[in-house]
Amino acid sequence: MANATIEIGGFRLDAAAGTLSREGAVVPVRAKTFAFLTYLARHHGRVVPRDELLEALWPGLHVTEDSLTQCMSELRRLMGPEAQPMLRTVPKRGYLLAPDPVAPAGAGQVFPAVAVLPFADAGSGEADRALIDGMVEEITYGLARFRSIVVIARASAFAFPPGDRPSPGEVGARLGAEFLVEGSVSRADGRFRVTVTLLHAPTGRRIWGDRFDIAEQDLFAMNVEIAISIISRLVSNIDQAVLRNPAPAANLAAFENFVRGLAFLRGYGEGINARARDHFRRAIEIDPDCALAHAYLGLSEVIIADYGCAPRAVLEAARERIALAIALEPEEARCHRLLGLVQLYLREHEAAERALRHSLQLNPYDADTLCQLGFVVAMRGRAEEGLAWMDKAVALNPFRPYWYDSDRAEALYMLERYDEAIPILLAAPRQELFLEIWLAAALAMVDDLPRAAEVFGRFRRDMPEADIDRRCRDWTEFEHGRDAERFIEGVRRAERAWLRRPG
Structure with missing residues (x-):
């Protein structure tokens, strides 16, 4: 030792x-x-x-x-x-x-940081784009299971698409990655041809490259082989058994439906979550043992029913489905992460934190898990600790989706750091009612009452009959009443300013 x-x-x-x-x-x-x-x-x-x-x-x-x-x-x-x-x-x-990867004894060792960039489509057709991205995501996720490298989150790595990519040095600097993985995929006559290159980002030097020519049924074995090849070039004495997990689906058709569902679930637009749900259902029809499809089907049902505002029956059904996913694949960290989310929406705070910590033990460099654990911890009244987890997530995912920032804004509000929360909420890419009400509350708490009234007015126009207190409690997952009251106090101040507005 x-x-x-x-x-x-x-x-x-x-x-x-x-x-x-x-x-x-x-x-x-x-x-x-x-x-x-x-x-x-x-x-x-x-x-x-x-x-x-x-x-x-x-x-x-x-x-x-x-x-x-x-x-x-x-x-x-x-x-x-x-x-x-x-x-x-x-x-x-x-x-x-596999000891605690997040806070090991003797912390301070520097691990190499790797980003797996989206692979180019080398003539297989746009219809395969989701499948190619899904392959890359599985390679990324496999790498993240190792404790001896840091893996940059998919969302950030995918900010640099093939064909429109700066130099390796610039990409590495912007992502905070010392090494980059690039590749291309073509598909023809039931076979995949995958070319993969590992680069030293600061110099652009090619460390390793290989070409894999495989049959469709060997797709998942190829993902493992690529990840092992990358790891072996970066870290010595790594046990390859860490990667020998079951494939995410039993066959290509199920996997293709799963990754297409995931792509829809990450997007925005009318009916897009329902389309995601349909793909997850189809994946399960093809492969009833596809654990990730079960887990994400449960999540999609919750999202369609409005997250924490979903009827309890929907949330409980989702919890049962994700529990089935965990029974199918106990070592799949993503299933435990989604269970934690649903338990949070059910206001089962202790169980939610436990599930997310378990997920993090299984995959220590999953930025989404780090951020969501931070949010759960904040909702439990430990906002300072929650921000520390969120900082770890941002370090792994600098080109993060906005929900990382909105979660952070809520934690900052809980700490009465309203001036820091306001610019985050103002930067929201879309006007969503629950973000508007947080912004109105934060503005009111710093006595910017004209703007608080204006923002609250937008909320009132969309929900003229809403019971404000009840809606605020439905939209938040605070464990303790004192935290809920601080939020509601800001909303009430904004409402009073709106009621007193001229005219």
Whole structure:
């Protein structure tokens, strides 16, 4: 172990002192179980084969694998659910310890930052654009599972489309990435031809390149192979088993419908969320075990029904569907993230935070998860901590979607930093009622009553009969009444200014 201590789900393992502790109190643990945990910690991030563990812990003795199973069972029972994502059994291979990736002991190590840019369509036709983007996203997501590199979020990387891209140095500087992945895809006669290049951004130097010519049914294996090839050029001693997850769908048609649904869900326009829902349903018809399609179908139903204002029956049905997705793919971080969102809309705050933290353990560099965890933490009354999580998200996703900023504005309002929240809300790309009401409240709290009245008036024109207090509570997910009252106070001030306006 590079450090004498390591954090594991709220526990501190001190190998030098021979102790496992929590909140300063030493936790009793059997000597052989402690040795088992210490050995995994010394090799954290690597799948340790069973034979290696048996030889290290019982040298020269004939001991069955049941002894290892007993050690793992004791640790899981002792350390509880917080440690479950980090203590993993890898079927037919061995055991893996993946300690807390967000705040490791001895933090400060600098990891290489990588951005996977959108691949060019080399003649396969515009109909394949969503599929190509989906392939790139899966490569990006596979890379993000490693703890030894930082992966720039898809939304930012996709701000640099092929054919209209600045120099590697400029792209890297704007994204904060030291390395760039570029590529092209063509599709013909049931086969894909994919060309991939890894570049050192500051110099534009080509580090690695390869061409993959594969059949459609091998698409997902190719995604894994590309990610492993990139990782092996950047980081030594990385265990490739981290990437050996089930494919996002059993066949290409299901995957194609899933990624098209995702593209619609990320867009804006009349009926676009319903079109996303239709694609997710079609993906499930083709592949009933497509976990991500189930999870995003649940989310699309919630979005169509107006997020946290959705009827409770819709939210509960979405929660059940996402729970099914997790049962299908327990290690798929995105399913846990979407569960956390729906639990927040149900005002199940503790469960929402737990689900998002679990998602982050599974994929530590998912910027969306970092931002949404920050928002949940803020809604629980810990806005300062929430902003810190959001800062981490922005660092990974500098060309972020606006919802990152609107979440931040709400946290700033909770801290009474209204002057910082106002410009964020004014920069909203679209006039949405819930953002308008936040803007009106923030303006009123800094006594800019003329503008507060004007903005509130736009809300009133669109919802003349709305019960203001009830609507404000429906639109927010505060855990504590004091936070809701601070928001409603601003809205009431804006309403009074509107009622007193001349004429």
